[in-house]
Amino acid sequence: MSSIRLMNRTDTKFVSSKTKLVQLLRHAQGKYFVQEIDGKRIADYRTIYWDTNEHRFYLEHHNERAPRQKVRVRTYLDSDITFLEVKTKNNHARTKKKRIMVPAPDRLIEAGGEEFLENHVNESLGSLHPTVQNRFQRITLVNYGKTERLTIDFNVQFRNFETETGCGTGDLVIIELKRDGNQYSPVLDILRTLRIKPSGFSKYCIGSVLTNPALKRNMFKEKLVRINKLVNNIS
Numbered sequence: 001m002s003s004i005r006l007m008n009r010t011d012t013k014f015v016s017s018k019t020k021l022v023q024l025l026r027h028a029q030g031k032y033f034v035q036e037i038d039g040k041r042i043a044d045y046r047t048i049y050w051d052t053n054e055h056r057f058y059l060e061h062h063n064e065r066a067p068r069q070k071v072r073v074r075t076y077l078d079s080d081i082t083f084l085e086v087k088t089k090n091n092h093a094r095t096k097k098k099r100i101m102v103p104a105p106d107r108l109i110e111a112g113g114e115e116f117l118e119n120h121v122n123e124s125l126g127s128l129h130p131t132v133q134n135r136f137q138r139i140t141l142v143n144y145g146k147t148e149r150l151t152i153d154f155n156v157q158f159r160n161f162e163t164e165t166g167c168g169t170g171d172l173v174i175i176e177l178k179r180d181g182n183q184y185s186p187v188l189d190i191l192r193t194l195r196i197k198p199s200g201f202s203k204y205c206i207g208s209v210l211t212n213p214a215l216k217r218n219m220f221k222e223k224l225v226r227i228n229k230l231v232n233n234i235s
Contacts, residue, residue, distance in 0.1 A: 011095050014175040014191060015199045015227060018154060021173045027190040028141060032150065035140040037078060044077040045153075046135045048105055049204045050128040055215065058131075061205050062219050066091035069121050070204055071128060073105045084113050086120040132207045133159045143186055148179035150187055156203065160211035167210050172227065174201050199226070 016024075034041050050071040051057045060068035067090045075082040085099040098120050102111040114125045135157045141150040153174040159166045175196070177185060191197075200223070209217050209224065217224075 010093060010179060012177045012198055013201045014177075014196050015201050016173045016175060016194075016196045018171045018173055020194055020196060021152060021154065021175075023194055024152075024175075024187075024190055024196075025139075027193065028150075028187065031186045032141040032143055035142065040078060041139060043138050043140070044135070045138055046075045046077055046133065047203070048073045048130050048133045049207075051131045052123065052127055053129070055131070055208075056123075058205060058208055058215065061202055062216055064219065070202075071117065071121060071123075072204070073102070073108070075105060084108055084111070084116060086117070088120075130161045132204060132211065133161065134203050134207050136203075141187075147183050148177060148185055148187075151176045151178065153203075156207075158207035158211050160208070163212050163214075165211040174203070199223075201227075 035043070037043065049057075050073070057068070057070050059065075061070075067088055069089075070087045072085050072087070073082060074085055082102050082104055083099040084102050085097055088096045088098075090096070098116075100111060100113070100116050102108050102113060108114075108125060117123055117125055117128070136153045137155045139152040141152070142148070143150075153176075154172070156169040156172065156174070157166065158168075175191075177187060179185060205220060206223075206227075208215055209220050
């Protein structure tokens with residue numbers, strides 16, 4: 001995995017269901033490695049997104065601004081490793097990720113979080129606060145050529161710190177293809193066979209919309225309708 005970190009990459013997302021996921025995994029056999037850690041092929045994640053009081057990062061995405069950024073604290077629960085991360089998507093559809101390791105989600109200052117945020121998002125730690133948390137499970141596939149990584153997220157649960165509201169996503173599956181440029185990808189043929197089409201999906205934005213009715217959401221209404229039709233049991 002260290003050779004395919006893809007910190008500067010293009011991302012293509014797809015939204016599907018657990019039924020289609022089973023089919024995808026069958027088709028992927030013989031074309032992909034699966035990440036396994038201590039015998040586990042399904043990893044547990046927790047992510048806490050931070051934003052300003054005015055929801056700067058949420059609105060940048062909603063208003064389709066480019067470049068746009070997100071600030072998050074991600075914990076790999078199986079290894080208990082936590083990173084403070086800044087993701088930047090530029091106007092060429094490339095995603096760059098900067099991160100530093102921190103002792104815990106509530107111990108950012110001692111790891112240099114203040115300077116890190118000022119350098120990368122021009123915000124102080126004091127101007128940001130936790131807004132939405134998600135927990136999910138992930139399967140990670142790597143193609144035999146080691147030029148791409150495919151992450152498959154499911155059982156996503158959201159919790160909003162501002163409204164104290166939570167929700168789940170039923171059978172929803174979020175597939176993300178991460179690669180350096182537009183190199184050939186075996187999974188694209190599989191996805192076409194299964195009639196799974198590209199569909200943008202931001203866990204932060206969708207989690208925010210589902211748990212905070214006060215947020216501006218015009219640009220996400222159509223996406224929410226499509227997701228409900230696809231899965232039919234978001235709870």
